[in-house]
Amino acid sequence: MTTDGGAAERRVLAADVGGSFIRMAAVGGADDVGAVKRRPTPADDLTGFADALGELIGELETATGIGRDAPLALATAGIVDPDNGLALAANIPCFTGEPVAERLSAALGRPVGLINDADAFALAEATAGVGRGQRIVFGAILGTGVGGGLVVDGRLVRGAGGFTGEWGHGPIANPLPQNTDGPLPRMACGCGQVGCADTFGGARGLERLHLALGHPAADSHAIVAAWTAGKPAAGRTVALWAELLCEPLALTINLTGASIVATGGGLGSDPALVALLDREVRARILRRLDTPLLTPGRLENAALVGAAILARQIGRGA
DSSP: OOSSSSSOOSOEEEEEEOSSEEEEEEEEETTEEOOOEEEEOOTTOHHHHHHHHHHHHHHHHHHHOOOTTOOEEEEESSEEOTTTOOEEOTTOGGGBTSOHHHHHHHHHTSOEEEEEHHHHHHHHHHHHSTTTTOSEEEEEEESSSEEEEEEETTEEOOOGGGOOSOTTOSBOSSOOOEETTEEOOOOBOTTSOBSBTHHHHSHHHHHHHHHHTTOOOOOHHHHHHHHHTTOHHHHHHHHHHHHHHHHHHHHHHHHHOOSEEEEEHHHHTOHHHHHHHHHHHHTTSSSOOSSOSEEEOOOTTHHHHHHHHHHHHHHTTO
C-alpha cells in the first residue's frame, strides 16, 4: 500500500465543490477514482450544504462500502486560513467567515478538511502527475482566472492567511503595451487592485485583451481557435497574452525554485498555448533550460485526487 496518491490504497472521501455543483467520490489513488456522485451546491446555507454532503456520503457508502469513519476533504475555490480555519469563498457565501471544516466535521461525524482547488491541483500533480519525483512543484491555473499552488517535498505550502501561490494577484510592474490608440488600460481586478495578472491571464482576461486591441468581442475558445488557424487578429492577442503573463510567472519560478510547473484550467490545458508560454518564460528566468518547464497536468480528476491526499493526511492526524 502506497501513500503517494498514485496507486490504490484505503479509500477516502473527496469532493470538488463549485458554485453550482458538488462532485464527490471514494478515492483510493490517482488511478482509483470511483464513480462520481453529484448534488447542486446549497451555496447560501451551510446546514443545507452539510445535508447535501451527507446524502452524497450515504450514496457512496451504499455503492462502495466505504467506512463510516472515512475522512472527507473538499477542494473549493477560495482561501482557508490555516491558523484559525476560517474560510473565504466568493462563490459559496455560506463558507465566508466560518470555520467550515470544524462545523462540517461536527455535522457529519467524521474528520473533514478544506483545500483550495488550485492547491488541490498542485498537490495532485506534484504527487501523482507531471511533477512526481520533483522536489519543488508549482501549479499554475489558467482557467476563468489565474491561480496557483506550491508543493515542496510532497507537502502543500500553506502560508499566513492561506495565501500561497497567488501569482495572479498584485499589480504587474510594466505598463501594458500600446495599441494604435495609445497605451492599453491597466484593468481593475476583483481583488481590489489594478493591473493584476488575473485581469488578463485567464479566459476572461484573454477576452478583455482581445477587445482592448480593438477586435470584435469573442470568447476565449474562439480566440484560441482563430490563433491556431493562423488568424492575424487572434495571433496578436495571444502573443500579447503570452508576453504579459510570462513576466509574473518567470518571477514566481525564480522565487520558488520550482523545477516544473504543472498547468491547469481551460487555457492551461491547451498544449500549444502552454508551449508558447513556456518558451517566453524560459527566456526570462535565471535558470537556463533546453527542455520544457511548463507542462499541462495529466490527471483527469486532479481536484478530487488532491482532496483525497489531504483527507488521508487528516485521517492520520498529520
